[in-house]
Amino acid sequence: MADPAHQDLLPDALQRLADNPRVTVRRSGPPRKEGKCIACWIQRAQRALDNPALDLAIALGNELDLPVVAFFAAISNFPGANLRHYRFLNQGLPDLEEDLAERNVSFIVRRPPHNKLEAFLAEVGAAMLIGDENPCREPERWRRIIAQRLHIPYWTVDADVVVPSELFPKHFYMLHHMRPKLLAELPKYLVHTPAIKARKEWRRPRGLESFPVKDDITHGWRSLDRSIAPVDTFTGGTHAALHRLQHFVTHFLADYPKQRNHPEADGTSRMSPWLHFGHISPLTIALAAEKAHREGKAPRAAVDSLLNELIGWRELAVNFVKHVPDYDSIECAPEWAQKTLREHARDRRDPSYTLAQMEKGRTHDDLWNAAQLQMIHHGWMHNYLRMYWAKKILEWSPGPAQAWEYAVILNDKYELDGRDPNGYAGIAWAIGGVHDRPWFERPVFGTVRYMSGASTGKKFDSKTYIRQMLSSTANEPGSEDASTPSLF
Ligand SMILES: Cc1cc2nc3c(=O)[nH]c(=O)nc-3n(C[C@H](O)[C@H](O)[C@H](O)COP(=O)(O)OP(=O)(O)OC[C@H]3O[C@@H](n4cnc5c(N)ncnc54)[C@H](O)[C@@H]3O)c2cc1C
Secondary structure, eight states: OOOGGGGGGSOHHHHHHHSSTTEEEEEOSOOOTTOOEEEEEOSSOOOSTTOHHHHHHHHHHHHHTOOEEEEEEOOTTOTTOOHHHHHHHHHHHHHHHHHHHHTTOEEEEEOTTSOOHHHHHHHHTEEEEEEEOOOSHHHHHHHHHHHHHOSSOEEEEOTTSSSOGGGOOSOOSSHHHHHHHHHHHHHHHSSOOOOOOOSSOOOOOTTOOOOOTTSOTTTTOTTSOOSSOOOSSOOOSHHHHHHHHHHHHHHTGGGHHHHTTOTTSOOSOOOHHHHHTTSSOHHHHHHHHHHHHHTTSSOHHHHHHHHIIIIIIHHHHHHHHHHOTTTTSGGGSOHHHHHHHHHTTTSOOSSOOOHHHHHTTOSSOHHHHHHHHHHHHHSOOOHHHHHHHHHHHHHHSSSHHHHHHHHHHHHHHHOTTOSSHHHHHHHHHHHHOTTSOOOOOBTTTBTSOOOOHHHHHHTTTHHHHHHHHHHHTSSOTTOTTOOOOTTO
């Protein structure tokens, strides 16, 4: 959205680009007159395909007759990121460079201590800065700080949702409140966007530094947590994401409504790690599903079921994190849930486990342990078990606030898709009744929805799942002799 106080400073064509609910003008004003390029700061949306931030940078460049340079600053202390996350991110950089080149956009990667955005903007003589959005606390704070420090216009683009989140200015308490509004916007936003090319070639200034994308960006980072090994179940990057997407829509989408609750089957898209790193856009996935339907490969109901998760639940999670400041602690729970959890905070926990026992998957519950092993060794857990997993953490922890904290710690540490609005919303749903309603009163949970091991284990072939996890996680994650489970 344009800052009205500065609208008169922009030429009409630029104003039209700014008048888009996906765009936030964080620093207004006209492009720097003597500017030599448009800089596109890639943070969350690490892709060239279906990336509205890149599309905007290219459109501006073409309008102003300037080339576009994309910039990625690797930082060694991203909150909660460990070697597993960085390896996945690193695997995506060569695809990004290749796909940007297709659009006539150059790519500069920098590592500390040479990764300062302002120094880069000065070196390339940027006329404007275009970035992406991330509703999580720290990344949003960084964007605000940068906006205050810059001397050139800085616009960000809400690139990782189908419907711009700005259209929903307050938190929706339930998906069924948000869904009709999302559906009303879909015809406008669920459409193919052409991959326009930058008209003007960028001449790289002599000696301008860029880190080779295939090299290890973490090399020499002494404070990086390397204890969480990379996994070989997922390969980062847009190309691997598209490959998996194609496989999913061709073979599994038709049965998605039935199979999505079967952790022992490979029935879901597994797009979440790539979505988290912005290697793929939700739009690309949604359009691939629509295409599969048009080609007769999947019924309408299957596509709708996928879109309900991909756009409904996922964009509700973005809405939640954007508007609820304490999204990762018990303070964000609705009043009824806080009250009931407080009333049951002193109920006897039997059994009760420490964080260390749970982390190692050493509980009495084989199904829970298997799910924990899936997360530790494969960097991903099936949705059905994520719900069960978090609810058992509530049941076995000393109190609800600790349970919440433990769930966030484990989820963010081991899941490739962790540190994501979806994770915070998922934990808030499971432990704090967020986006849910009160159920029947029972110990520990109060009226927060309960899931029992006995009934959960009967809804799918839990014995097969446990066997799969035990056989596939016998070795250290990432080790060469780690046997690949049939599931991956
Ligand atoms: C306790 C708990 C923790 C979770 N932690 C995370 C997390 O850290 N990161 C994460 O991306 N998701 C998380 N989820 C949501 C969901 O479990 C995963 O997104 C999903 O399992 C990913 O698998 P998939 O890509 O095969 O999903 P699919 O079933 O193929 O769905 C397609 C996409 O829709 C979105 N989606 C699916 N289910 C949900 C959901 N319940 N809520 C929001 N979006 C959804 C995801 O982006 C997913 O990739 C969590 C859920 C719970 C209950």
